[in-house]
Amino acid sequence: MTDHDDELGEFLRSEVPEPGADYWSNIDSMLDGVESQREEIVTNVQTDDNVIRLTDMTVTQTPPVTHPQNRSARLLVAAALVVVVGFGMVFAINRSQTTVPLETTNDGAPPASTPAPGEDVDSTSTTEAQGDAISTGRTCYSDGTVVITIDVADNGSFTGWQVPVGFAAGIGDTQDTELHLAPNGGLLLTLAGIPDPDSSAGLYRVSESSVAAFRNGFSSISTSQWSITSELLTQAGQVDEARFPAIDCGDSSDDLTILESTPVYYPPDFAFQAPTISQIDTMPGQNRVCYTLGENSGIFIFDFTDDGALANALMMNPFQTISATKTFDSETTYSVATLNLGDRENGRDTITTVLWEIDSERIAVSDGEEFPAIDCATVADQVAQADDFLGEAPYPAYPVGS
Amino acid sequence: MSPVENAVPTDARSFGAFIRAHDRQLRGVAWAVVRDQNQTDDVMQAAYEKAFRGLSTFDGKSAMSTWLHSIVYRTALDYVRYEGRRRHEDVEELRNFSGGGDTVSGSGLGRAELEAVMEQLDPRDRAAMMLIAGWGYSYDEAADILGEARGTVASRIGRARRRMERWGQ
Numbered sequence: 372m373t374d375h376d377d378e379l380g381e382f383l384r385s386e387v388p389e390p391g392a393d394y395w396s397n398i399d400s401m402l403d404g405v406e407s408q409r410e411e412i413v414t415n416v417q418t419d420d421n422v423i424r425l426t427d428m429t430v431t432q433t434p435p436v437t438h439p440q441n442r443s444a445r446l447l448v449a450a451a452l453v454v455v456v457g458f459g460m461v462f463a464i465n466r467s468q469t470t471v472p473l474e475t476t477n478d479g480a481p482p483a484s485t486p487a488p489g490e491d492v493d494s495t496s497t498t499e500a501q502g503d504a505i506s507t508g509r510t511c512y513s514d515g516t517v518v519i520t521i522d523v524a525d526n527g528s529f530t531g532w533q534v535p536v537g538f539a540a541g542i543g544d545t546q547d548t549e550l551h552l553a554p555n556g557g558l559l560l561t562l563a564g565i566p567d568p569d570s571s572a573g574l575y576r577v578s579e580s581s582v583a584a585f586r587n588g589f590s591s592i593s594t595s596q597w598s599i600t601s602e603l604l605t606q607a608g609q610v611d612e613a614r615f616p617a618i619d620c621g622d623s624s625d626d627l628t629i630l631e632s633t634p635v636y637y638p639p640d641f642a643f644q645a646p647t648i649s650q651i652d653t654m655p656g657q658n659r660v661c662y663t664l665g666e667n668s669g670i671f672i673f674d675f676t677d678d679g680a681l682a683n684a685l686m687m688n689p690f691q692t693i694s695a696t697k698t699f700d701s702e703t704t705y706s707v708a709t710l711n712l713g714d715r716e717n718g719r720d721t722i723t724t725v726l727w728e729i730d731s732e733r734i735a736v737s738d739g740e741e742f743p744a745i746d747c748a749t750v751a752d753q754v755a756q757a758d759d760f761l762g763e764a765p766y767p768a769y770p771v772g773s
Numbered sequence: 774m775s776p777v778e779n780a781v782p783t784d785a786r787s788f789g790a791f792i793r794a795h796d797r798q799l800r801g802v803a804w805a806v807v808r809d810q811n812q813t814d815d816v817m818q819a820a821y822e823k824a825f826r827g828l829s830t831f832d833g834k835s836a837m838s839t840w841l842h843s844i845v846y847r848t849a850l851d852y853v854r855y856e857g858r859r860r861h862e863d864v865e866e867l868r869n870f871s872g873g874g875d876t877v878s879g880s881g882l883g884r885a886e887l888e889a890v891m892e893q894l895d896p897r898d899r900a901a902m903m904l905i906a907g908w909g910y911s912y913d914e915a916a917d918i919l920g921e922a923r924g925t926v927a928s929r930i931g932r933a934r935r936r937m938e939r940w941g942q
Contacts, residue, residue, distance in 0.1 A: 383801070383805075388800075390800065391814050398817070401825075403785050405785070405825050
């Protein structure tokens with residue numbers, strides 16, 4: 372280093388502002404809070420006296436959807452949605468300490484049913500329903516798209532539940548968590564419910580262990596507060612409160628039990644691919660539609676087959692990759708799983724699932740956000756601009772089936 | 774790498790002590806990217822939370838501080854990226870900037886003018902400058918933190934220096 376460099380270095384160092392007055396107190400509080408959460412979860416999950424293990428892991432056929440609350444940049448539409456059926460903040464903590472192995476046996480409870488595809492649930496009941504604490508037996512809840520089933524034993528404790536998780540792309544290893552395919556190609560979660568000591572009215576803290584451990588190995592725990600009564604399941608701690616009114620569990624469904632013995636297999640050499648622009652130009656798919664999230668904010672590329680099925684889904688952004696699966700009852704609505712790569716550095720990734728309506732003009736997300744279609748011929752230029760901003764990070768993508 | 778440097782804090786207290794010891798340098802990276810005091814604080818808190826929650830993922834292959842730098846850098850970059858905080862100053866406005874005060878040698882620019890040039894740099898170039906020129910990291914160390922090839926980091930430094938020289942003319 373020369374003297375000039377020394378002076379430049381001095382200038383750079385002198386520029387760094389001192390932290391604000393509450394900087395360290397905020398950080399200390401945050402660290403204490405994280406530590407308390409971790410200790411509490413680990414203690415509760417590992418102590419039989421305190422834990423009600425929820426082991427009835429099956430899945431419904433209804434594809435998941437979250438209701439995005441896009442508060443910041445458009446690119447975070449998916450990330451602002453909550454992983455796993457839109458529930459809970461993601462708290463990535465030590466998998467070995469917190470992951471509850473998925474148990475595939477059903478505790479003898481009758482399998483649950485699902486509403487017919489597209490069946491609506493009376494949403495008006497969500498605003499007033501409170502109800503009593505749930506009694507024994509099975510209670511089913513739905514917001515019209517997601518069905519949650521709760522089994523309660525005679526002593527009032529949970530014996531099982533089921534939540535659909537519709538990740539279209541099942542990727543990862545299964546070191547600690549046994550993963551299972553959902554009917555729509557998604558994965559299941561392990562769940563554990565811990566009664567809240569401050570509540571006697573059915574308030575539970577629910578931890579949801581993550582679904583996928585990608586090749587570089589990660590696992591995360593989503594923790595959320597659920598209030599569960601006979602008429603309403605409410606999930607708080609979210610950007611918005613999610614409310615699931617009770618529905619008729621209906622008759623049993625054989626589809627649910629099939630999944631319990633269907634593990635997810637991952638090719639040993641699986642890796643996200645990093646296509647170049649030239650590769651993208653030659654991706655299969657005759658009917659390509661491109662969308663933009665805005666300047667330097669990423670580009671979506673969808674390839675459709677002649678019969679309208681989705682052949683490829685790609686997000687031109689180094690932080691995210693996506694896959695999309697057509698919903699059961701619509702030609703233009705897709706359940707889109709987004710893998711957020713932004714946290715790769717500290718070893719974890721995040722998957723979010725959203726519902727998008729896709730046509731030749733725009734993508735419409737369920738919260739009303741829209742992304743306009745662009746001329747695919749301009750994609751290369753826009754990618755170059757994004758690349759100039761974002762650096763040389765790869766653009767992960769992988770094909771998905773229709 | 775000293776034993777202390779490589780020690781992995783395991784609880785809030787030891788982690789807090791560790792980040793206090795390294796905060797100044799870490800803040801430098803966040804500042805280089807976001808260029809706003811309040812946002813720097815926000816980025817740091819978010820990065821520390823990420824790091825603390827992800828302590829188990831630290832593999833010890835690099836120094837703890839290097840790992841933290843990387844998290845801070847990525848968090849700051851994500852912040853700029855997602856919050857649309859990239860600056861788009863008009864080049865002509867900058868060209869007409871009338872800086873004053875002392876000259877920072879090595880750049881040929883006045884301090885205020887140099888600050889304006891820094892604002893104009895790509896956030897990643899600024900981070901590279903901060904690491905190498907500000908904190909004395911090697912190119913290899915900076916490459917690890919920035920997650921880029923050594924040559925890319927060198928290009929960033931070269932580009933930043935050229936911008937300074939250009940505006941100094």
